[in-house]
Each structure stands twice: as C-alpha cells, then as structure tokens.
Amino acid sequence: MAATMKDIARRTGLGLATISSYFNGGNVREKNRIKIEEAIEELHYEVNEVARGLKTNATKTVGVVIPELNNVFCAEIISGMEDILRSHGYAAIVCDCRTDKKLEKEAVDFLTRKRVDGIINMPVDMTGAHLNEFQKTGKPIVLIDRMIQGISCDCVLVDNVNAAEKAVGMLVEQQHQKIGLIGGPDEVFTARQRMLGYMKALKDHGIAVDEKLICHGDYTIQGGVQAVEELVKENPDMTAVFVTNYEMTMGAVIGLNEMGVSMPEEISLVGFDNLPFARACRPALTIVSQPTEKIARETAQIMLERLEGREELPDHIVRKLQTDIFMGKSIRRQG
Amino acid sequence: MAATMKDIARRTGLGLATISSYFNGGNVREKNRIKIEEAIEELHYEVNEVARGLKTNATKTVGVVIPELNNVFCAEIISGMEDILRSHGYAAIVCDCRTDKKLEKEAVDFLTRKRVDGIINMPVDMTGAHLNEFQKTGKPIVLIDRMIQGISCDCVLVDNVNAAEKAVGMLVEQQHQKIGLIGGPDEVFTARQRMLGYMKALKDHGIAVDEKLICHGDYTIQGGVQAVEELVKENPDMTAVFVTNYEMTMGAVIGLNEMGVSMPEEISLVGFDNLPFARACRPALTIVSQPTEKIARETAQIMLERLEGREELPDHIVRKLQTDIFMGKSIRRQG
Numbered sequence: 001m002a003a004t005m006k007d008i009a010r011r012t013g014l015g016l017a018t019i020s021s022y023f024n025g026g027n028v029r030e031k032n033r034i035k036i037e038e039a040i041e042e043l044h045y046e047v048n049e050v051a052r053g054l055k056t057n058a059t060k061t062v063g064v065v066i067p068e069l070n071n072v073f074c075a076e077i078i079s080g081m082e083d084i085l086r087s088h089g090y091a092a093i094v095c096d097c098r099t100d101k102k103l104e105k106e107a108v109d110f111l112t113r114k115r116v117d118g119i120i121n122m123p124v125d126m127t128g129a130h131l132n133e134f135q136k137t138g139k140p141i142v143l144i145d146r147m148i149q150g151i152s153c154d155c156v157l158v159d160n161v162n163a164a165e166k167a168v169g170m171l172v173e174q175q176h177q178k179i180g181l182i183g184g185p186d187e188v189f190t191a192r193q194r195m196l197g198y199m200k201a202l203k204d205h206g207i208a209v210d211e212k213l214i215c216h217g218d219y220t221i222q223g224g225v226q227a228v229e230e231l232v233k234e235n236p237d238m239t240a241v242f243v244t245n246y247e248m249t250m251g252a253v254i255g256l257n258e259m260g261v262s263m264p265e266e267i268s269l270v271g272f273d274n275l276p277f278a279r280a281c282r283p284a285l286t287i288v289s290q291p292t293e294k295i296a297r298e299t300a301q302i303m304l305e306r307l308e309g310r311e312e313l314p315d316h317i318v319r320k321l322q323t324d325i326f327m328g329k330s331i332r333r334q335g
Numbered sequence: 336m337a338a339t340m341k342d343i344a345r346r347t348g349l350g351l352a353t354i355s356s357y358f359n360g361g362n363v364r365e366k367n368r369i370k371i372e373e374a375i376e377e378l379h380y381e382v383n384e385v386a387r388g389l390k391t392n393a394t395k396t397v398g399v400v401i402p403e404l405n406n407v408f409c410a411e412i413i414s415g416m417e418d419i420l421r422s423h424g425y426a427a428i429v430c431d432c433r434t435d436k437k438l439e440k441e442a443v444d445f446l447t448r449k450r451v452d453g454i455i456n457m458p459v460d461m462t463g464a465h466l467n468e469f470q471k472t473g474k475p476i477v478l479i480d481r482m483i484q485g486i487s488c489d490c491v492l493v494d495n496v497n498a499a500e501k502a503v504g505m506l507v508e509q510q511h512q513k514i515g516l517i518g519g520p521d522e523v524f525t526a527r528q529r530m531l532g533y534m535k536a537l538k539d540h541g542i543a544v545d546e547k548l549i550c551h552g553d554y555t556i557q558g559g560v561q562a563v564e565e566l567v568k569e570n571p572d573m574t575a576v577f578v579t580n581y582e583m584t585m586g587a588v589i590g591l592n593e594m595g596v597s598m599p600e601e602i603s604l605v606g607f608d609n610l611p612f613a614r615a616c617r618p619a620l621t622i623v624s625q626p627t628e629k630i631a632r633e634t635a636q637i638m639l640e641r642l643e644g645r646e647e648l649p650d651h652i653v654r655k656l657q658t659d660i661f662m663g664k665s666i667r668r669q670g
Binding site for chain 1: 396403404405407410411413414417418421426427428429430431433441442445446449556585586588589592593611612614615616617619
C-alpha cells in the first residue's frame with residue numbers, strides 16, 4: 001500500500017493541515033518541515049499527481065495532436081518540445097491522427113477528457129471544428145505550422161510563401177522556365193502558402209503559370225513518387241521541379257531514380273526539409289530547410305507562458321519564422 | 336461549471352447510486368438509462384477521467400520511454416502502437432530520453448508519479464536499473480527491441496543475430512572478404528546481437544575477424560559519417576561494409592558521397608532499415624528490413640492483455656520476429 005498524508009501525520013504527530021500546507025508550498029516551521037521530510041523518506045511517500053490534479057485542476061499534461069508522427073518534420077518538433085515541457089514538469093500526451101479529420105476530433109475529445117492543461121496542434125485542415133469544444137474550457141491552444149480559419153489562438157508559423165518564392169526564384173535564375181510543382185493537399189495551410197509562393201515567383205519573373213505543371217500530392221512518400229512520374233510523363237519540356245515537403249521530396253527522388261531520369265542533367269530539383277537526406281542523395285539536393293528546433297522552442301515557450309498565467313501576454317501570439325536554403329548540386333543551369 | 340453526477344441525479348430524479356451504477360457499467364433499468372443519457376446530453380456532462388482514475392486506480396495511460404523520437408525506427412513503432420492503444424481507450428505518454436541514462440531514469444520516475452498503468456520501454460542500456468522502482472508497483476512493463484539483464488518482463492525482439500548473419504553472408508557470397516562493420520554502442524543489446532551475427536557469418540565462411548574492420552558508431556547519422564570515413568581511411572583493402580541501423584546507414588552513404596568513394600564500384604554496402612531511403616539512394620541500397628508494424632502490434636497487444644488482466648498469461652512473454660532483405664544494387668561481385 002502506498003503511504004498517504006494521514007500516515008505522514010501519524011508518523012510526525014503533526015496535524016493534517018500542516019502536512020497539506022507543506023505539500024501545497026505553504027508556510028511550515030523549519031522543525032516541522034524536517035520531520036515531514038524524514039517521514040516522506042521513511043514511508044516512501046510519493047505525491048499522487050493524479051489526486052493532486054483533481055484538487056488543483058491542473059494535470060500537468062499537455063496534449064499534442066499531429067497529423068503523422070511518422071513525418072520527420074513532426075517528429076523533430078515534438079522531440080524538441082517534449083524536452084522543454086518535461087524540464088518544466090509537464091508530460092506530453094502525443095496523438096497521431098493519421099491525417100484523418102475524424103481521428104483528429106477524437107484525439108482532441110480524448111485529451112479533453114484526460115483534462116490536459118493545454119493542446120498543441122498541427123491541424124489536418126483549416127476549418128478547426130475539432131477544437132471548438134476544447135476552446136470553451138478556456139485552456140490554451142497553440143497551433144504549429146498551420147493556421148485555422150475562425151479560431152483565434154497562438155500560433156508558430158514558418159514564412160512558407162517566402163520559402164517557396166526563394167526556391168522557385170533560384171530555378172528561374174538558372175534559366176528554368178518550365179518548372180513543375182509538387183504541392184500538398186489544397187486543404188492544408190502550408191500547401192496553399194507554398195503554392196502561393198510558387199505562383200508569385202513565376203509572376204515576378206514574367207512566367208505564365210501552367211496548370212499542367214502543377215500536381216497536388218498528399219505529403220507522403222508514395223504521393224511524391226506518383227506526382228513526379230505524372231509530371232515527367234505529361235510534360236516532356238519540363239526542366240525542373242520544386243517539391244514542397246520532405247516525404248514527397250524523398251518520393252520524387254525515388255521516382256526519378258526508378259524511371260532512370262537523371263538529376264540534374266534531365267530534371268533539376270529543389271526539395272524541402274531534412275539536411276541529412278539532402279546530403280545522402282547523389283548528387284546532394286538543394287533544399288529549403290525549416291527551423292524545426294526553433295519552432296519547437298517557441299511553441300513550448302508560448303504554451304508554458306500561458307500555463308504559468310502571466311497576465312501581460314497579448315491575446316494572441318503569432319510567430320513567423322524564416323527558412324534557409326541548403327545548396328546542393330541538384331540544379332543545372334539551363335541553355 | 337462542469338456538470339456533476341449530482342446534477343444528473345437532480346435532473347433525472349434518480350438516486351446517486353443509480354447514476355454511479357450507470358457510469359460503472361452496472362445494471363440500470365432501460366427507463367432510467369434513457370433518462371440519464373438525456374440528462375448527460377442536456378447538461379453536457381463529461382466523465383472526468385482524472386477523478387475516475389483516482390477511484391479505479393487506473394489512469395488509462397501507458398508510458399512509452401524511448402531513446403530517440405527522432406529515430407525513424409522508434410517513430411514508426413510508436414505511431415503503430417499508439418493507434419492500437421488509443422482504440423482501446425489508452426493514451427500514450429511518450430518520453431524521449433535522448434539516449435541518456437539519467438534522463439531515462441527521470442522519465443520513468445515521472446511516469447510513475449503520473450500513475451501510468453504500464454510502461455513500454457526501448458532501454459538505453461542493458462542494466463535496467465531505471466525500471467526497478469516501477470517494477471515494484473506490480474504494473475506491467477513491456478520491452479521493445481532490447482533485453483535487460485536482471486529484469487524479467489515481457490519483450491518483443493527482432494532476431495538480430497540472424498539478420499546480421501544473412502546480411503554479411505550475402506557479401507561473402509559475392510566474394511567479399513574484407514568486410515567492414517559499422518556497429519552500435521557496445522552497451523546496447525541490438526548492437527551486441529548484430530555484432531555477434533557479423534562474427535558468426537565470417538566464422539562460418541572461414542574468414543578471420545579483423546579488429547581494424549570493426550567500428551563502433553553511436554547509432555546517429557553523424558556517427559555513421561565518421562565511422563565510414565575512418566574505415567575507408569584505415570582499410571585500403573576493404574571492399575564492403577555492413578551498417579547496423581538506419582541513421583548510421585544514412586551517415587555512411589553521406590560519408591561515401593562526400594569522400595567521392597563510389598558505391599558499389601569501390602565499396603559495396605548493406606544497410607539497415609527504411610525501404611524508402613534505400614530506394615531513394617543511387618544506386619538503391621540493399622538493406623535488412625525490420626518488421627516495425629509487427630513489432631508495434633505485438634507490443635501493444637501484450638500490454639493490453641496485461642492491462643485487461645487475463646489470468647492465463649505466462650509469467651513472461653517473449654516474441655522474436657524475423658527480418659527481411661530488400662535487394663538493391665549496392666553489392667558488387669568481387670574478383
């Protein structure tokens with residue numbers, strides 16, 4: 001049997017009020033503090049955080065809902081956030097919703113019942129209906145990477161328009177005109193933003209957008225394989241392709257490999273994310289590199305500030321981070 | 336204010352005992368059941384699982400402690416387990432201990448205080464000291480991928496000796512004699528097993544083990560880069576290398592790439608894990624492929640069987656799963 005506060009009271013001869021005060025950080029005489037700590041040691045007393053959660057209404061847990069744990073970008077961010085949250089005494093309950101809106105709603109409901117103190121979410125789509133109920137609890141929500149229409153809350157974003165613009169700009173500077181786009185699903189915020197950047201870059205350089213060069217993938221490896229095969233087949237004059245997330249970048253490289261299309265001789269490529277993968281490719285890939293560590297840090301910090309209840313915080317904190325370019329050898333100068 | 340059981344009693348005119356019986360799955364008359372469910376709907380009553388956990392002594396959470404969330408093998412397994420656990424109403428609290436024994440101990444203590452119902456652990460080393468305290472609670476522990484000396488509990492393993500033996504055997508069949516090994520840290524169970532398989536394969540084919548050809552990496556990408564650079568530098572006669580996890584395989588490919596060593600012309604390579612990466616390499620890698628989905632499923636199922644308390648279970652369940660080989664083009668026939 002685990003020891004209780006009553007056991008400690010019995011052992012020390014002190015009143016329950018004193019013991020309780022000790023555990024809740026109240027004022028306890030030095031002499032009594034020592035007695036209590038000796039008793040804790042002797043009785044192997046452990047704070048029951050479940051019981052404490054019921055009393056303080058804080059469970060010291062944060063729910064994290066992401067589309068795919070299997071997605072390297074998500075995994076890196078969670079890994080970084082979790083370190084910071086844990087060092088502040090918070091556990092992260094991670095729910096992977098497999099890019100499924102129904103599962104996402106279920107995950108949020110599940111976390112609500114678990115009485116998590118806050119939710120960090122990389123939402124599957126832009127409607128945000130899954131968060132409505134949780135928002136009514138008044139507990140904090142921090143969105144990562146993706147915004148939601150109709151829900152105002154904190155979010156940590158990447159400047160995806162600018163990222164795509166720079167990537168496509170590099171291809172144009174090397175005289176490419178027929179540039180394919182392997183975009184993400186239209187209902188995903190980042191996918192729209194990256195598409196916007198692609199269009200903006202073309203427009204700024206006086207190149208007309210050609211719908212045939214645009215392919216909507218699903219942010220998976222297999223989606224990338226299919227998309228690059230389609231683009232190559234339908235566009236014999238395409239000389240370059242921009243791929244808008246890591247999994248599809250890997251897929252595009254697989255596709256080119258297996259079709260025997262040489263990179264960059266036949267097709268130049270700019271990918272997204274994951275420096276080690278870019279270095280392992282032959283030739284090394286030029287990629288847009290997102291600041292995953294910084295995203296993790298900012299997200300965890302905003303959540304902690306909300307949970308620790310400082311009053312001077314603005315209603316909504318929005319952070320927009322910039323991306324980098326890693327220069328590989330996957331772009332060939334045209335003409 | 337959230338509704339309470341008392342509110343439901345008031346609304347329905349039924350006694351608290353009936354309401355309580357309803358929530359605990361007891362027998363309740365059809366007429367009353369309907370009344371209660373209407374009240375739940377009207378009052379937006381939600382079961383407070385924190386409070387329930389205090390009463391039933393079950394929190395419906397499972398702790399998962401892994402060395403690195405950022406490791407694709409870990410991420411794939413967790414993703415699979417989490418799906419199964421959640422579909423049975425269990426949340427997974429995932430703690431990434433950064434391959435640090437001290438952090439691993441802290442994670443287990445943290446989960447113990449959170450009163451998780453069980454722990455799934457891929458241990459950092461083979462001593463198991465971090466689990467001693469938790470084991471005293473009598474709650475189930477399931478180890479994944481790695482065994483621990485001195486702690487008897489359920490585990491789901493891969494036949495790593497056989498996996499390494501097959502991989503090295505393939506190289507020997509193609510007339511390789513000077514085969515380098517990029518192994519893992521000596522204190523890790525899988526690393527020892529894979530090393531054993533390497534030695535066994537050489538011995539079976541009458542090839543003497545050469546210490547100079549063995550390099551202990553740290554299971555990270557950067558470790559793989561360094562290891563392959565060292566092996567190539569110190570062994571001008573080495574014609575092949577076997578790399579024993581995914582991250583180091585990626586590192587070895589980066590290293591060969593950046594040294595300008597051609598694969599398989601100069602060095603043949605057999606890697607470990609991650610089919611998409613193997614397909615994205617040029618040429619495609621030959622790899623040992625672990626059954627991550629099956630590991631996830633078996634682990635979750637054993638945990639659920641323990642939690643649901645069927646009595647006919649054996650004291651310790653040990654599952655040993657077999658690996659596959661994916662044939663790429665990274666092995667050249669020698670001579």
